Each structure stands twice: as structure tokens, then as C-alpha cells.
Amino acid sequence: MKKLLFFALCCGVPISHAVADGSDSFWYTGVDIGQGYYANGGNDAAYDAARHRLAGGLHLGYQFNQYFSTEIAYQYLGKAKASYNQGAISGDIQQGVVSARLGYPVTQSLYPYLTMGGAGWVSNVEGLNNVDNEGFSPVFGAGLSYALTDNLALRAEYQFTQSLGDTAAGFTDHHLATVGVSWRFGFTPKPTPIIQEKIVEVIVEKEIAKPIETQTFIVSGTDAAALFAHNASQLISTKPLEKTLAFLVQYPDSIITITGHTDNTGSEKYNQWMSERRAQSVADFFVAKGINKDRINVFGKGELSPVADNKTEQGRAMNRRVEMVVQPFEIKSPAVI
Structure with a gap:
């Protein structure tokens, strides 16, 4: 023992x-x-x-x-x-x-x-x-x-x-x-560690595109003559449309409304048809250059909206025009006057 x-x-x-x-x-x-x-x-x-x-x-x-x-x-x-x-x-x-x-x-x-x-x-x-x-x-x-x-x-x-x-x-x-x-x-349990989440604020500098304002481009008179041959809707020159095209490329979210106009020479029905055909030719040019067709609205107003007197040659030249209105958002239901 x-x-x-x-x-x-x-x-x-x-x-x-x-x-x-x-x-x-x-x-x-x-x-x-x-x-x-x-x-x-x-x-x-x-x-x-x-x-x-x-x-x-x-x-x-x-x-x-x-x-x-x-x-x-x-x-x-x-x-x-x-x-x-x-x-x-x-x-x-x-x-x-x-x-x-x-x-x-x-x-x-x-x-x-x-x-x-x-x-x-x-x-x-x-x-x-x-x-x-x-x-x-x-x-x-x-x-x-x-x-x-x-x-x-x-x-x-x-x-x-x-x-x-x-x-x-x-x-x-x-x-x-x-x-x-x-x-x-004398036993003292170790406290359960408290995990504190560290919040790190990250500041990201993002370049915000400056919102565009509605832009209107009008091709008429001499320019319109350069766009189309007499009494025709096929484009013979696209140079007057290059400024509008550049604007559409710069602002890819914009929407364009193309409206064709004529003078009062000929019947009202024919003028309406011709204005639509010419507006569509301009739209087809933009689509061929890569602009999404969903961004394009096409209208024709024929002789209904003159901006000058159709009694003079100069007035009729001004009335034969294509108006292109570029907006920063889509117009769901554009008004037809």
C-alpha cells in the first residue's frame, strides 16, 4: 500500500x-x-x-x-x-x-x-x-x-x-x-466569438449618358430633290441623311419618327401613297445601316401639312420634304394629324 x-x-x-x-x-x-x-x-x-x-x-x-x-x-x-x-x-x-x-x-x-x-x-x-x-x-x-x-x-x-x-x-x-x-x-468557458460583418462601401463611378432632347431633321427643297428622283420614291443619294444616321448611332436608345410630305400636285390619294413610300425608303436606309427597325416609326401625310404656299415653285419645293424627329423614348401611339 x-x-x-x-x-x-x-x-x-x-x-x-x-x-x-x-x-x-x-x-x-x-x-x-x-x-x-x-x-x-x-x-x-x-x-x-x-x-x-x-x-x-x-x-x-x-x-x-x-x-x-x-x-x-x-x-x-x-x-x-x-x-x-x-x-x-x-x-x-x-x-x-x-x-x-x-x-x-x-x-x-x-x-x-x-x-x-x-x-x-x-x-x-x-x-x-x-x-x-x-x-x-x-x-x-x-x-x-x-x-x-x-x-x-x-x-x-x-x-x-x-x-x-x-x-x-x-x-x-x-x-x-x-x-x-x-x-x-475555476472553469470559464471561452465566449463564442461574435463575427462582425465589415461593411465596405464601394463607390463606383459610372458615366451616366446625358439625356438627349428631341431633335428634328428636315430634308426638303434641294436636299429632297437629291434624295429622290422626280415622281419617284427610290433614294438616289443618302448624303442628306448622314447627320441623322450619326445621331441615331450615338444614342442607341432613341426612337425616330419619319414622316413623308408632298405638295398638292396630283391627286390627294396619290400624294398620300407617295409620301408613305418615300418615308419608308428612308427607314429602309437606316435599317440597312444597322438601326433596329423597332426604333423606327413611319408615317405619310401627303399634302395635308404644307409649310409653304403651293402656288409658287419655291413653296412646293419646301412642302416636298421628309421630317425625321428623334426622341429619347418610344412613342407608343403617335398622333396622326
């Missing part, structure tokens, strides 16, 4: 010095209870054996950080029994365990871990063999801890201790499954 206490105290020394470490470290202590199993207890000559025994213990540990801690524990592994024709034999084992624990916090509450260390044990055997012995054995295990509060945590753990006992008492491996509670001293 003296060796057991000496083993626990010596291995506990480095733990005591760790209290000066970082602020996220803490002490914890608790109690465990569970079922132990002496894997090799008894032999073929025994007609009755009790290997599953109630076991329990106390633990004290220090958490260095969220991944690593060390722990010392006292464990009573229970009394195993076996009955033979010659008599019965029983024995109990106590041990002090020092282990390192490696874990990973899956969540702020759930913490799985692995353990590895050593045990200093003492056994007391009575009956056919009255033997007291002691020794050291390796210990391995795994567990799962769940925090109920900042200070109180539940844990479930499996532990394997190899080769307890000696030649006289008989060697046995030991399996131990326990549940327990731990109280954590």
Missing part, C-alpha cells in the same frame, strides 16, 4: 506545478462507479467463479488546455471469487492510476478523449492462497465527457489494466466500465 501512495504522489507533482499556466486551464475532481471484469480470474478446475464485480473510485485532474490534461485516480476494483473442490479463494485489488488524457472538443459541451498511463496496485488474496502482493501495470482507456453546466460534467469511461497480480496469485487483465461526475474549479 505504501508503494501505491508513493506512486500517486510522485506522479502528481508535475500536475501541481501546472496551476500557473494559462487562464483556460482548471482543476477538476469527481467520483466514478461501474462494473469491473477480471478477465483471467479462476481456472478450469473451479466449478464456480465470480469475475464481474462492482467497482468505483475517485479522480483528481488538471486540464492544461482544451486538448490535454493529466489525472490521478484511486480505484477499488472489487473482490473476485472462485470455488474449487479443495476450497475457495477470493481476492480484491486496489490501484492508483496516473494517466494523460488527449481530447478534442466536438462542441462546447461534448468532449471525447483517450487515456494512457500506469497503475500501481496492491492485491489481497484469501482462502487457498493467502498472498498479498503489489506491482505496476500499464493502463489504456477512452471516454466521453458532457458538460451539464460550466462546472458540472458527466463522463463515461472504459479502462483496461494489463496483468494484475503475480505468479502466486495468478495474473489477470482487468476491464472497467464506469460512469461518473466531475466538478470543475
